Amino acid sequence: MDALIEKLKTQIIEQLNLAEVKPEDIQPDAPLFGEGLGLDSIDALELIVLLEKHYGIKIEDPKDGKTIFQSIRTMAEYIKAQGKA
Amino acid sequence: MISAIGNNVHEAFQSLSNSQTGIGKINHLTTRYKDEFLAGEIKLSNKDLADLVKDNNPDLNRNSYIAMLAAKEAVIHSGIDTKDGMRTGVISSTTVAGMGKTELYYKELFEKDDHLGVLDTHDCGDSTERIADYIGNVDYVTTISTACSSAANAVMLGCRMIKHGLLDRAVVGGVDALSKFTFNGFNTLMILDREWCKPFDENRKGLNLGEAAGFLVIEGENALNKRGGKALAEVIGYANANDAYHQTASSPEGYGATLAIQQALQMSGLTPSQIDYINMHGTGTPNNDQSEGMATKAVFGNQVPKFSSTKAFTGHTLAAAASIEAIISVLSLQNNMIFPNLNFTTPIAELNLIPETKLLLTPVNTILSNSFGFGGNCSSLIFKKA
Amino acid sequence: MSYITSYAHIKNNQVSVNGTIVFASDKTASLSEFLSAAYKFLGISYPKFHKMDAQCKLGFLCTEFALKDSDFLISNDLSKIGIILSNSASSLETDRQHQLSISDKSNYFPSPAVFVYTLPNIVIGEIAIRHKITGENAFFVSEKLDAELLDNYTRILMNAATEAVIEGWTEVDRSHYEAFIFLVETQENRNKSSIFKPLKQSNILELYNQTTWTH
Numbered sequence: 001m002d003a004l005i006e007k008l009k010t011q012i013i014e015q016l017n018l019a020e021v022k023p024e025d026i027q028p029d030a031p032l033f034g035e036g037l038g039l040d041s042i043d044a045l046e047l048i049v050l051l052e053k054h055y056g057i058k059i060e061d062p063k064d065g066k067t068i069f070q071s072i073r074t075m076a077e078y079i080k081a082q083g084k085a
Numbered sequence: 086m087i088s089a090i091g092n093n094v095h096e097a098f099q100s101l102s103n104s105q106t107g108i109g110k111i112n113h114l115t116t117r118y119k120d121e122f123l124a125g126e127i128k129l130s131n132k133d134l135a136d137l138v139k140d141n142n143p144d145l146n147r148n149s150y151i152a153m154l155a156a157k158e159a160v161i162h163s164g165i166d167t168k169d170g171m172r173t174g175v176i177s178s179t180t181v182a183g184m185g186k187t188e189l190y191y192k193e194l195f196e197k198d199d200h201l202g203v204l205d206t207h208d209c210g211d212s213t214e215r216i217a218d219y220i221g222n223v224d225y226v227t228t229i230s231t232a233c234s235s236a237a238n239a240v241m242l243g244c245r246m247i248k249h250g251l252l253d254r255a256v257v258g259g260v261d262a263l264s265k266f267t268f269n270g271f272n273t274l275m276i277l278d279r280e281w282c283k284p285f286d287e288n289r290k291g292l293n294l295g296e297a298a299g300f301l302v303i304e305g306e307n308a309l310n311k312r313g314g315k316a317l318a319e320v321i322g323y324a325n326a327n328d329a330y331h332q333t334a335s336s337p338e339g340y341g342a343t344l345a346i347q348q349a350l351q352m353s354g355l356t357p358s359q360i361d362y363i364n365m366h367g368t369g370t371p372n373n374d375q376s377e378g379m380a381t382k383a384v385f386g387n388q389v390p391k392f393s394s395t396k397a398f399t400g401h402t403l404a405a406a407a408s409i410e411a412i413i414s415v416l417s418l419q420n421n422m423i424f425p426n427l428n429f430t431t432p433i434a435e436l437n438l439i440p441e442t443k444l445l446l447t448p449v450n451t452i453l454s455n456s457f458g459f460g461g462n463c464s465s466l467i468f469k470k471a
Numbered sequence: 472m473s474y475i476t477s478y479a480h481i482k483n484n485q486v487s488v489n490g491t492i493v494f495a496s497d498k499t500a501s502l503s504e505f506l507s508a509a510y511k512f513l514g515i516s517y518p519k520f521h522k523m524d525a526q527c528k529l530g531f532l533c534t535e536f537a538l539k540d541s542d543f544l545i546s547n548d549l550s551k552i553g554i555i556l557s558n559s560a561s562s563l564e565t566d567r568q569h570q571l572s573i574s575d576k577s578n579y580f581p582s583p584a585v586f587v588y589t590l591p592n593i594v595i596g597e598i599a600i601r602h603k604i605t606g607e608n609a610f611f612v613s614e615k616l617d618a619e620l621l622d623n624y625t626r627i628l629m630n631a632a633t634e635a636v637i638e639g640w641t642e643v644d645r646s647h648y649e650a651f652i653f654l655v656e657t658q659e660n661r662n663k664s665s666i667f668k669p670l671k672q673s674n675i676l677e678l679y680n681q682t683t684w685t686h
Contacts, residue, residue, distance in 0.1 A: 210559075251623060
């Protein structure tokens with residue numbers, strides 16, 4: 001799980017152009033949206049692309065993102081639950 | 086005007102008064118989404134359009150055809166003679182431009198030169214210049230590109246240049262044909278509805294893309310009187326503001342929209358209660374309709390005028406939207422009709438705004454027309470019966 | 472009467488403000504490297520910058536440089552500041568990126584963050600978001616910097632509710648890029664601006680052509 005979390009951090013930084021953020025700055029349980037990393041709605045869509053591109057998971061309804069993308073950990077757990085870790 | 090609801094204004098009026106939508110399956114555009122999404126497609130092939138324009142230049146694209154046809158229809162309808170010595174401007178707008186053709190040959194262009202001509206017709210200014218050439222004797226051209234509010238800004242600029250004595254009249258409007266580029270792009274933003282869009286409905290899921298070209302001839306009073314012309318309607322107010330919130334989403338409270346509507350009202354000298362009908366931007370996306378609804382309530386309070394979005398007829402025609410909706414507004418004024426907000430069942434819970442869902446025959450003297458574009462560009466126009 | 476009170480010009484990997492070069496990076500640096508370096512030089516903290524496309528970064532930075540030592544944002548009502556920008560290539564540079572991402576059926580991952588920038592006026596949105604500017608805004612596409620259009624349009628706006636304008640040219644097309652932003656204000660709001668040139672076509676062009684670029 002930890003390895004997946006670390007991998008996700010790097011992928012997210014790259015996919016979302018978070019140039020001023022380092023992997024160690026992202027806490028696994030910190031909120032990704034709102035406070036925390038302060039991502040916005042376009043970032044949420046990019047995370048959907050990331051899931052498809054790197055993990056072959058397709059999300060049809062953008063509203064599902066709210067729960068899946070709460071934190072890096074919830075993302076990792078979702079990926080694992082889909083059997084795509 | 087040429088759009089999914091008709092190849093000219095008369096046909097469009099027939100569709101509007103018969104509640105006949107132009108949104109349906111995609112027939113002419115080749116796209117991987119052909120069977121997945123509905124669209125407001127013009128019911129003519131590129132070959133049909135080329136024949137109508139009577140030009141077999143292989144580098145002309147769908148965008149230029151429909152622009153030329155609609156602009157010419159407007160000029161003929163107005164009765165102006167561009168050779169009469171008065172100063173005529175063409176202010177057009179587009180976001181797609183020649184992309185519809187360029188995307189077909191994009192990869193090939195790296196290998197061969199066969200279709201180099203499409204590069205000439207690709208840019209935004211090209212269709213404007215072709216309109217100018219097609220109409221003839223044009224003194225001034227310019228092209229605006231501010232996404233979905235583009236044509237409203239073209240109307241505004243036309244009015245202002247006339248007001249400041251820089252032009253006597255202007256052919257203003259916008260054009261955007263369907264393209265793979267926009268389909269793919271809007272799909273990644275996940276704001277397309279796979280079914281028929283439902284503007285202002287609680288269960289709306291997104292927009293249907295559409296294509297159209299819409300042009301109006303705006304004249305100063307002096308110029309109009311000098312040539313003995315007759316006005317169809319009057320532009321009495323307009324405003325533009327920036328939402329300053331997000332590149333593509335509107336602020337939840339509709340801040341920019343509120344500013345645009347308020348400032349247009351201020352210019353017109355009308356109070357909110359004097360607006361008879363609002364033609365909403367109403368794309369059918371969860372975000373826009375919520376935001377625009379909030380702005381409407383902020384300005385009109387509990388006295389929201391009759392309103393509808395006509396995008397369930399035409400689809401969202403991007404840069405052309407504001408101009409075809411201006412034409413729809415003029416038709417509304419001329420015929421004392423309010424065209425329905427099709428496909429509506431349940432009002433948005435927190436707003437409880439209910440649009441007109443059936444064709445309504447009622448006196449209409451003043452209309453507010455909204456168009457809000459990506460980049461936070463919010464424009465509102467107010468028209469009055471002539 | 473309106474006056475140009477500050478201007479910035481970015482080209483050839485150099486930034487000039489009011490005619491003086493204030494930043495330059497290596498001639499061999501790519502546009503992307505140059506823009507990052509200029510951002511760092513400015514010393515602002517605006518993480519959203521990195522998500523912007525090249526045209527937005529360019530227009531954004533040029534505006535920041537023009538605003539840097541000016542009272543423009545304090546002296547003027549943010550809801551009455553207009554933004555008028557223009558270029559010739561529209562959003563072509565990013566259009567190409569989007570087009571590439573949808574061309575390969577076997578590697579089909581169009582990016583929403585890229586598509587968002589396939590409109591030339593998004594740069595106006597970025598500047599507006601940064602400073603909470605809610606005045607009028609327009610984007611024109613023309614062959615080259617059209618001083619007549621900008622002059623006329625500014626006058627039209629200032630004659631209505633607009634009190635000050637951020638305007639100019641922001642162009643990125645393959646290896647060619649250039650940004651020219653100038654600020655226009657009224658006499659009343661001119662505080663400690665370092666230049667004070669009446670708004671007219673000839674002055675716009677003079678400032679545009681003025682910088683002595685080092686080669």
